[in-house]
Amino acid sequence: MAELSKEKFQIIGCDNFNADAIVRPNMTYWQDAWRRLKKNKVAIFSLILLSAIIIMCVIGPWIGKLISGVDYTHQNIAITNQKPNSQYIFGTDNLGRDMFGRLWIGGRVSIAIGICGTLIEVTIGTLYGGISGYFGGLVDDIMMRIVEVLNSIPYMIIVILFAVVFDNQGIGSLLLALCITGWTGMARLIRGQVMQLKESEYVLAAQALGSDPKRIITKHLIPNTIGIIIIYMTFDIPGFIFSEAFLSFIGLGIQPPDTSWGAMCSFGQSVIDFYPHELFFPALAISLTMLSFNLLGDGLRDALDPKLRQ
Incomplete structure (x- = not known):
């Protein structure tokens, strides 16, 4: 029988005995998600483009005033419907107002409606869906029937009703009309996630320690759905912008x-037949903003998926 001893073997490919050393830096979930998002060039380009649009909505009116020498509200009948030129970069409208400044002022309204509407919708839908999914049973049946009733009402009917009731159709009434039924999709999504997570060990441990349902929902269940919420928001904001438009x-x-x-x-x-620039620039702004949000949402969906973590 052959006798084996350590003198008959030679260690190769390992000069120093540090096989147990951790060579990869320790990363949190969010650090790893950012690392993967940075590898997605399309998502990063969309993020840069979106940041540029938002910055221009903030400082664009002042840049337009600096270039044209007049405020975006200034009317001059002598220069109505001018094509883009060195003084008016995007031309003028039917009242002789600077289109460049008005474009970014309009962007403030459109993006503000998109962000505010999404935050309202996500807040209501997350809490509603979290409560429904956690308690289940009769509570879940009643809450989901309410969601189905609201979801069956076309939002256009609500908008027309609000337009009739409110003589002054402003941002507030428009947001209310869009959000009154828009949160139902978020509620269904969070309900499904909570129903999966509520059987987890950390939830059972919290229940064993005497935590009340409010704490379990807000401190344990909803925070573990934050990735899905962020992805939903990036797709929901362009939906609000398009609805407003x-x-x-x-x-x-x-x-x-x-x-x-x-x-x-x-x-x-x-x-459009005579002055196409008055439609081209705002339509281009809507298209680029919605495209940026959608491409960023695709990148975030891939980056925040824990199944793709390496």
Whole structure:
């Protein structure tokens, strides 16, 4: 029988005996998600483009005033419907106002409606869905039937009803009309996630320690759905922007003297045969903003998926 001893073997490929050393830096879930997101060039480009659009919505009106020498509200009948030139970069509208400054002012309204509407919708939907999914049973049946009833009402009917009730159709009434039924999708999504998570060990441990349902929902269940919530928000914001643009386009949204990208498109389409620039620039702004949010959402969905973590 052959005798084996350690003298007959030679260690190769390991000069120093540090096989147990951790060579990869320790990363949290969010650090690893950011690392994977940075590898997605399309998502990073969308993030940069989106940041540039938001920055221009903040400082754009002042840049327009600096270049043209007049405020975006200044009217001059002598220079109506001018094409883009060195003084008015995006031209002027039917009242001789600077289109460049008005475009970014309209962007403030459109993006503000998108962000505020999404935050309201996510807050209501998350809490509602968390309560429904955690308690289950009869509570879940009643709450989900309410969601189904609200979800069956077309939001256009609600918008028209609000337009009739409120003589002054502003941002507040428009947000209320869009959010009154929009949160149902978020509630269903969070309900499904909570129903899966509530059987986890940490939830059972919290229940054994005497934690009340409010603490379990807000401190344990909802925080573990934050990745899904962020992804939902990136897809929901462009939905609100498009809804506002569509309603303003048909005359049920933002009313003069206020403006938005949808309101500018509404007027631009009526004069597209003669002054196409009055439709092109706001339509381009809507398209780029929605495309950036959607591509960023795709990147976040891949980056925040724990199944793809390496």
